[in-house]
Amino acid sequence: MKTRESYLFPFSAVLGQDELKSCLILTAVDPRISGVLALGDRGTAKTTTIRSLGQLLTAHGLNMPVVDLPLGASEDRILGTMDIQRALNGEVAFAPGILSDAHGGFLYIDEVNLLDDFLVDVLLDVSASGVNRVERDGVSHVHPARYVLVGSGNPEEGQLRPQLEDRFGLATQVRTIRDKGLRAEIVRRRIQFDDDAAGFSAQWADTEEQVAHRIVNARTRLPHVHTPAHTAQQIVDICIEAGAVGHRAEIVLTRTARALAALGGRDEVTRSDVIFAAVPTLQHRMVEEPRTRQTSGSTRVKLAAARVLGLRAA
Structure with a gap:
């Protein structure tokens, strides 16, 4: 029997964070999109949303666990090291670390913008190859380490290194909800879950x-x-028009548009798929110039897409 602590708030019951939820679902459809960066106000259910998706997927036969990477984690804990217990018996063996645990799932870093430079370098190396190589303490070990990198944080508390930011396939801004009705409903759902986690989860089981x-x-x-x-x-034209840096943008935008088509039950990518995918794919990949600082990244992407596709900007 599940205890109160074993329940997580249902993913489908999270209210008001549709962009974040959509981005996470897309990476579950195609993990090669490679990640989601969710920056914004504290207390906006970023962590709840991310962990609840892992619960939903695992409960329905998709083994994509959410593994946390704490900011203060040691190199041994992240990469893995010699298995001390087996070493005491004279056996040289590898003890897997966090990167091994996250393989095939989500590697989640809260306050990712405060991550130590050393850990950033580790993540960049492994993310580029999809392989973790450990050579230390008499241990030589290689294992696959492909995961969806998910980071959340408040940008007011620190900036993210551009090299790491680019590794997130998608990015979304998470802001405090201003609608009074939505805020009241958020409170109602949270209190109901805290009072009766099993009962509340059962109400959302069909939707999940x-x-x-x-x-x-x-x-x-x-x-x-x-x-x-x-x-x-x-x-390609939208990426150029938006001023996206590097060539990862076109690849991620294509993969995201394909995932959207698949979610919609279509066998061909449409213009609508491209338009929807463009903002989360490109808004964190554009150089900020003095003349564009008063315009949000999402608006600049929409304008670029409109120019390329001959549409009226929304």
Whole structure:
């Protein structure tokens, strides 16, 4: 029987963070999108949302656990090291670390903008190769380490290194909700969950299952989703028009648009998929120039997409 502590707030019951939830779902459909960066106000359910998705996926047969990487974690704890207990018996063996635990799932870093430079370098090395190599204390070990990197934090408390920021496929701003009705409903749901976690979770079980099935079906469809040549060219043109830095933008935008098509039950990427995917893919990849500082990244991306596609900007 599950205890109160074993329940997490249901993913589908999280209210008011639709952009973050959409980004996380997309990375569950295609982990090669590589990650989600969620920066914004404290106390806006960033951590709750991320952990609850891991619970939903695991409960419905997708083994994508959420593994935390604490800011103060040691190198041994992250990379892995010699198994001391087996070493006492004269055996040289490897004790896996956090990166091994996260393989195939989500590696979650709260306050990612406060991460020590050494840990940033470690993550950059492993993220680039998808492999963790450990050579220390008489141990030589290599294991796969492919995970969806998820980071959250408040940008007022520190800036993120550009090299690490670029490793997040998608980025979203998480802000305090101003709507009075939504805020009241958030309070009601949270109190109800705290008073009766099992009962509240049961109320959302059907909705959770629907979300999980949608993700599972999209993962099955994804390999068959086609990106037409003219759509691929539009993706490149939008990245250029938006001033995206580097060439990772086009790859991530294509993958995200394909994941959106798969979620929608389509076998071909549409213009709407590209438009929807452009903001979370590009808004953290643009150089901020003096003349653009008064315009948000999301607005600049929308304007770029509108110019390329001949649309009226929203």
